[in-house]
Amino acid sequence: MRAVYAESINPDDPLAGLVVGERPEPEVPDGWTRVAVKAASLNHHDLWTLRGVGIKAEQLPMILGCDAAGIDESTGQEVVVHSVITTPGWTGDETLDPGRSLLSEKHQGSLAEHVVVPKHNVVPKPAELSFAEAACLSTAWLTAYRMLFVQSKLRPGQSVLVQGATGGVATACISMARAAGLRVYATARSEDKQAKALELGAHEAFASGARLPERVDAVMETVGEATWAHSVRSLKPGGQIVISGATTGPNPPADLTRIFFLQLQVLGSTMGTKAELVDLIGFLRASGLRPHIDRVLPLEQAADGLTAMAGGDLVGKIVLEV
Numbered sequence: 001m002r003a004v005y006a007e008s009i010n011p012d013d014p015l016a017g018l019v020v021g022e023r024p025e026p027e028v029p030d031g032w033t034r035v036a037v038k039a040a041s042l043n044h045h046d047l048w049t050l051r052g053v054g055i056k057a058e059q060l061p062m063i064l065g066c067d068a069a070g071i072d073e074s075t076g077q078e079v080v081v082h083s084v085i086t087t088p089g090w091t092g093d094e095t096l097d098p099g100r101s102l103l104s105e106k107h108q109g110s111l112a113e114h115v116v117v118p119k120h121n122v123v124p125k126p127a128e129l130s131f132a133e134a135a136c137l138s139t140a141w142l143t144a145y146r147m148l149f150v151q152s153k154l155r156p157g158q159s160v161l162v163q164g165a166t167g168g169v170a171t172a173c174i175s176m177a178r179a180a181g182l183r184v185y186a187t188a189r190s191e192d193k194q195a196k197a198l199e200l201g202a203h204e205a206f207a208s209g210a211r212l213p214e215r216v217d218a219v220m221e222t223v224g225e226a227t228w229a230h231s232v233r234s235l236k237p238g239g240q241i242v243i244s245g246a247t248t249g250p251n252p253p254a255d256l257t258r259i260f261f262l263q264l265q266v267l268g269s270t271m272g273t274k275a276e277l278v279d280l281i282g283f284l285r286a287s288g289l290r291p292h293i294d295r296v297l298p299l300e301q302a303a304d305g306l307t308a309m310a311g312g313d314l315v316g317k318i319v320l321e322v
Contacts, residue, residue: 001025003112004302005063006050014050020300026116033119037070039135040110042305042318065111066103069134072122079122080134082274094273113322123278136291136317140168142272145280147242151269152218156181159216161234163187164223165197166315171292173220174200179287185212196315225249232258240265292316
């Protein structure tokens with residue numbers, strides 16, 4: 001089958017190890033199912049894999065990709081894949097399983113004609129969502145949903161700052177926060193990207209590091225070192241920073257004095273549960289909200305999509321169609 005996979009690891013030039021080519025059809029273990037992939041989206045996780053983060057050379061070749069939407073071949077049903085794979089027998093919040101993994105870490109990923117997952121890792125795709133839209137949900141949009149509504153517990157009428165406004169998680173945060181009745185501020189490096197943030201639903205958009213009109217109840221943080229100090233300064237007393245990534249570096253000055261004096265909360269957030277994915281899909285159906293897709297490419301042009309993502313040359317999600 002055709003697939004996009006990491007053949008080698010190169011921390012400095014990640015795309016050097018990328019191959020689009022033939023891989024064996026996956027075997028289906030007991031309790032698992034094979035999904036014929038119709039669409040899959042790119043995530044920074046794919047670039048980290050090519051750099052060797054969270055994977056060892058002996059695990060290669062590894063098919064990339066966490067997200068997928070397609071046809072469950074055991075039922076014929078259109079499905080969305082939940083990409084958090086738990087250890088056998090785990091019950092409860094899948095994101096807290098110490099042995100959990102994402103597709104493309106221990107198990108071959110979704111940027112291929114077929115992907116195999118446990119049967120409980122598929123949820124029905126509603127007809128009103130296209131395969132391309134559904135393929136954006138189980139990583140970036142699910143991460144944003146958990147950040148906004150589970151970890152921070154924000155309520156309609158409260159305020160939120162979204163840093164780095166045009167990435168996949170950030171655009172999802174902006175769109176869902178606005179649809180849920182929050183006051184939404186966003187930052188971006190360029191005026192064009194600030195304008196895009198406004199189109200996505202931000203009430204106001206600012207240059208990175210700019211002073212906000214008010215301090216906010218929560219900050220959605222995926223950027224890391226480049227924006228951390230601004231995130232801390234932008235919070236009300238008792239406010240929260242919810243972190244799901246650190247694309248510019250993981251070790252900023254912590255500013256512990258401000259954190260303890262203002263009783264700020266720092267909350268980690270990783271992916272989301274299957275139940276939260278079902279709720280997210282229900283939210284999209286009820287609200288009419290849809291993921292913003294920057295571009296749709298054929299599987300063979302995966303390198304073009306990954307190059308754009310690495311350079312920040314996108315607004316929203318890049319989807320590969322199979």
